[in-house]
Amino acid sequence: MKKFILFSLVLGLMVFGNIAMAQDAAAPAIAPVAAAAPTLDTGDTAWIIVATALVMLMSIPGLALFYGGLAKRKDSLNTMAMTFVTFCIVSLLWVVYGYTMTFGADIGGFVGGLEKSFLKGVLPSSLSGTIPEYVFIVFQLTFAAITVSLASGAYIERMKFSAWVLFSVLWMTAVYVPVAHWVWGGGFLMKMGALDFAGGTVVHINAGIAALVGALVLGKRKEKTLIPGNLTLVVAGTGLLWFGWFGFNAGSALGANGLAGVAFINTNTAAAAAALAWMITEWIHSGKPTVLGLASGAVAGLVTITPAAGFVNVGGAIIMGILAGVIPFLAVAWLKPKLGYDDTLDAFGIHGVGGLLGAILTGVFADPAINEAGRGLLYGNAGQLWTQIVASAATIAYSGIVTLIIFFALKMTIGIRVSAEEETEGLDEISHGERAYNL
Numbered sequence: 001m002k003k004f005i006l007f008s009l010v011l012g013l014m015v016f017g018n019i020a021m022a023q024d025a026a027a028p029a030i031a032p033v034a035a036a037a038p039t040l041d042t043g044d045t046a047w048i049i050v051a052t053a054l055v056m057l058m059s060i061p062g063l064a065l066f067y068g069g070l071a072k073r074k075d076s077l078n079t080m081a082m083t084f085v086t087f088c089i090v091s092l093l094w095v096v097y098g099y100t101m102t103f104g105a106d107i108g109g110f111v112g113g114l115e116k117s118f119l120k121g122v123l124p125s126s127l128s129g130t131i132p133e134y135v136f137i138v139f140q141l142t143f144a145a146i147t148v149s150l151a152s153g154a155y156i157e158r159m160k161f162s163a164w165v166l167f168s169v170l171w172m173t174a175v176y177v178p179v180a181h182w183v184w185g186g187g188f189l190m191k192m193g194a195l196d197f198a199g200g201t202v203v204h205i206n207a208g209i210a211a212l213v214g215a216l217v218l219g220k221r222k223e224k225t226l227i228p229g230n231l232t233l234v235v236a237g238t239g240l241l242w243f244g245w246f247g248f249n250a251g252s253a254l255g256a257n258g259l260a261g262v263a264f265i266n267t268n269t270a271a272a273a274a275a276l277a278w279m280i281t282e283w284i285h286s287g288k289p290t291v292l293g294l295a296s297g298a299v300a301g302l303v304t305i306t307p308a309a310g311f312v313n314v315g316g317a318i319i320m321g322i323l324a325g326v327i328p329f330l331a332v333a334w335l336k337p338k339l340g341y342d343d344t345l346d347a348f349g350i351h352g353v354g355g356l357l358g359a360i361l362t363g364v365f366a367d368p369a370i371n372e373a374g375r376g377l378l379y380g381n382a383g384q385l386w387t388q389i390v391a392s393a394a395t396i397a398y399s400g401i402v403t404l405i406i407f408f409a410l411k412m413t414i415g416i417r418v419s420a421e422e423e424t425e426g427l428d429e430i431s432h433g434e435r436a437y438n439l
Helices: 002-026 042-070 073-103 133-154 161-184 188-192 200-218 231-253 258-286 291-308 314-339 347-365 382-413 420-425 427-432
Strands: none
Touching (some): 042 073, 042 133, 042 231, 042 291, 133 161, 133 347, 161 188, 161 427, 200 291, 200 382, 231 258, 231 291, 258 314, 291 314, 347 382, 420 427
């Protein structure tokens, strides 16, 4: 009996000890009174400064060379100028009101307040997480600038430069800023739980829909075929875009951490898979693998992985990359000729379709082992897929309607299209009095 009592006592102490240990592991011994104040991390700061410079490189010279090389020789300089001037415009407007209306205090889930206009109250000591707020401001500025510029690919060779300048001001203000607030600044889509790591909805769907709407309003070019003026520039631009995209996606982790590493490898993997998938699809479709196809596939892969870069594992990145090389190709090679719209550089086919594909697939492949903030359909959360569809639909509807209003307003005031004679002569000479090539 004594042995039984002793055994029972020891067993009870063991059970009690295990329960106590489990409770200790589940909760801290002393509950924190308040969350620790954010502190500056020099490693995070250095990385985001580099990432910001990389994203700026995507606009000038990356996108400028990519689009400029695709344009006809007589329009190459004008095409580059559209990207260049947009970066300058957004750089000014962002510090005046763009930043505060995107990341300021939420107003009805739609837009941010004006409390930080002209960066009022932002000091060298101000932090956004573990980095200076000034660094975060410039990082987000580069996203706004390239988003506006992306839409220009559908308008080149026929749009007035003056109309493009005004469009950049109006579209950044009325379209980019609200949508970015919805998803990243505390707006209604962020509250719904929409996932967009680096800009599937905010950047690519947004710009892609604007590209399609603008192309439809502008109408077709006199010479509708795509005759790249310099494919060497296209390849150089693609390389710079791919390089800069590491800052775009890995920088969106907002720290020098493991999540940045995941976004980095997913970005490269998806781009490579998409380039190969586009090449193979084109080879089967037309009999030859073109260099332009390889470049287009890589960009499509970069676009598609953008919303998912910090949410999916590498297997998901490979699948998304393969689909990015096939579906946007079909949008460019089949859907565009069938519907007859003149999206000059396939901004809608690559960015609009690729962005939509990436946003929806994020809701399928988001892996909580990679990022606990995201759990997709394959990991038991069908609701995330529905949220991604709603977020995409909201962005499509808003961007499409407001872009249409902006274009009609410009059309009725200053006009949006050059004359037939000016289009034939080329916009380098007409708009700028210069030539890209003096041969």
